[in-house]
Amino acid sequence: MPPSLRHLPLLPTLALLVLTVTAPAQTAPRAEPNPMAAGGNGAGLDMAPQTRPEVVAAAVAQIPTALPPGPFAPTWESLKAHYRVPSWFYEAKFGLFLHWGVYAVPAHHNEWYEKHMYGNAEIRNWHIRHFGPIAAFGYKDFIPRFTAEKFDPAAWAELFRKSGAKFIVPTAQHHDNFALWDSKVTPYNAVAMGPHRDLIGELARAVRAAGLKFGVSNHGIENFQFVNPPPDLADELRAKKADLYDPKWADFYNVADRSDAACERFLVNWFERNVELIDRYQPDMLWFDNGVDQRFLDPLKLRLAAYYYNRATAWGKEVSISTKKAAYAPSGTNLETIGSILDFEKIGSRSPSGIRPGAWQVDHPIGSTWGYTSDMHVSGPGEVIAALADTVSKNGTLLLNLSPKADGTIPPEQQATLLAVGDWLHVNGEAIYGTHAWTTFGTGGGKGETGPVVRYSVKGEALYAIVIGSWPADHAVRIAALAGVTPRAGEFIHVHLLGAATDAALEFSQDAAGLEVKLPAAAPCAHAFVLKFTGLQTNPSPNTADGNPPA
Numbered sequence: 001m002p003p004s005l006r007h008l009p010l011l012p013t014l015a016l017l018v019l020t021v022t023a024p025a026q027t028a029p030r031a032e033p034n035p036m037a038a039g040g041n042g043a044g045l046d047m048a049p050q051t052r053p054e055v056v057a058a059a060v061a062q063i064p065t066a067l068p069p070g071p072f073a074p075t076w077e078s079l080k081a082h083y084r085v086p087s088w089f090y091e092a093k094f095g096l097f098l099h100w101g102v103y104a105v106p107a108h109h110n111e112w113y114e115k116h117m118y119g120n121a122e123i124r125n126w127h128i129r130h131f132g133p134i135a136a137f138g139y140k141d142f143i144p145r146f147t148a149e150k151f152d153p154a155a156w157a158e159l160f161r162k163s164g165a166k167f168i169v170p171t172a173q174h175h176d177n178f179a180l181w182d183s184k185v186t187p188y189n190a191v192a193m194g195p196h197r198d199l200i201g202e203l204a205r206a207v208r209a210a211g212l213k214f215g216v217s218n219h220g221i222e223n224f225q226f227v228n229p230p231p232d233l234a235d236e237l238r239a240k241k242a243d244l245y246d247p248k249w250a251d252f253y254n255v256a257d258r259s260d261a262a263c264e265r266f267l268v269n270w271f272e273r274n275v276e277l278i279d280r281y282q283p284d285m286l287w288f289d290n291g292v293d294q295r296f297l298d299p300l301k302l303r304l305a306a307y308y309y310n311r312a313t314a315w316g317k318e319v320s321i322s323t324k325k326a327a328y329a330p331s332g333t334n335l336e337t338i339g340s341i342l343d344f345e346k347i348g349s350r351s352p353s354g355i356r357p358g359a360w361q362v363d364h365p366i367g368s369t370w371g372y373t374s375d376m377h378v379s380g381p382g383e384v385i386a387a388l389a390d391t392v393s394k395n396g397t398l399l400l401n402l403s404p405k406a407d408g409t410i411p412p413e414q415q416a417t418l419l420a421v422g423d424w425l426h427v428n429g430e431a432i433y434g435t436h437a438w439t440t441f442g443t444g445g446g447k448g449e450t451g452p453v454v455r456y457s458v459k460g461e462a463l464y465a466i467v468i469g470s471w472p473a474d475h476a477v478r479i480a481a482l483a484g485v486t487p488r489a490g491e492f493i494h495v496h497l498l499g500a501a502t503d504a505a506l507e508f509s510q511d512a513a514g515l516e517v518k519l520p521a522a523a524p525c526a527h528a529f530v531l532k533f534t535g536l537q538t539n540p541s542p543n544t545a546d547g548n549p550p551a
Contacts (some may be wrong), residue, residue: 028305035354070310079339086318092166111371138243151408153206164425167213217283358541431464499524
């Protein structure tokens, strides 16, 4: 990897701002740059069901749903032969994730409240103080309080459209096993309980009416062993046949019975829930968390992929699964993913620190938690714009997570950030949508570096320099990476400012230190501005049909 692709560890990012809103917009240097973020699955189970291949095989054999006709068979060879990254994904560059569910009712600690209220003494005591003994008020008792009474899907969709996002991926089901759609394969769903509304269906219609793509995430495979009570609590609830050990809720918690037969039923039900999501809502993306990473789940994942892609073929739609690490990479390295767009969790040590060709995205929270909590901090638009520019400059897509409240409202501070990002994209979206990485992703912001923080993108014959931060007081900016760049034969370099009051080209001078552009007196927007260079020799797109970096 050339030095120009080195990690720039001092770039302001969302990761810092969600930890503290008062700290400087810097991050500590990384000891080991991670330009391609190549990797596979860890030694742990990543919250996959702790089972054996023969149990998975038995579950697959029991799946009642036949594969629809189409070109995809449940084999790696078939996926490799027929899968292509959707063209809309390479165009989008900015999407929104939503963690919304029962965990927004207590609004405490984080979206893993269920796990912690049973297994963490501090959270358990907090729960008892606020809601009473667990035997009398367990996690299931939050469901009636998850009312979503103020949920207005059309208003959400309009906010999303104004934000500049191009696709939306709500959590149809989180680790807690509660389905936000109208389900016939689980009684624990938002139509039968809680809101008594098909939240996914309503949102799907509104989002698509706003002209956006609609996907769903399913974290449900992590439910089988998500809750692990300590012996004293387990003994109490077992003796009382309460909550975790109440037979009426056994299939919700999956605590009382973790036999092989129970695991088989669970895996079959996981498959059938996904089939419902696919058939009812025709998602443009089906997103899975770490729980599907393990190799022993491959037969189940392959069958689901074949089902989904054959259904999409019949619909005439471009769709994709999105997964982490090497979930859909039988070789064990995410540089050889098959039939899935690679997703990285959070901007930081696990995501690319340099240009990674192909298709990938990073999901990152707008706040200090993924699900809504009453004391969460929310990042401002400057941090989101910096994160978006940095991700796009490395050839990635930003999937920014929102945290709605249990009543169905999106908190005003999250809305304010989204609307400001949308205002910025209205002016500068040309440098984001449909772009690809340049030969270097950025300059400035690294350890020991001076000068402006700049991130680059390319579209056709235009090079964009996204200058992050305040408008220069001297009305000039030096682009160091263009020091030795010459125009194409027979052409001249032209520089324009996106959003400028006039279309006139800007004056510039070029020397060994860079290309210095003279700026107008007033900035066209806040947080970052974009210079468009034409007349230069640009590079071909590093996008690939299968989503992987070229070998």
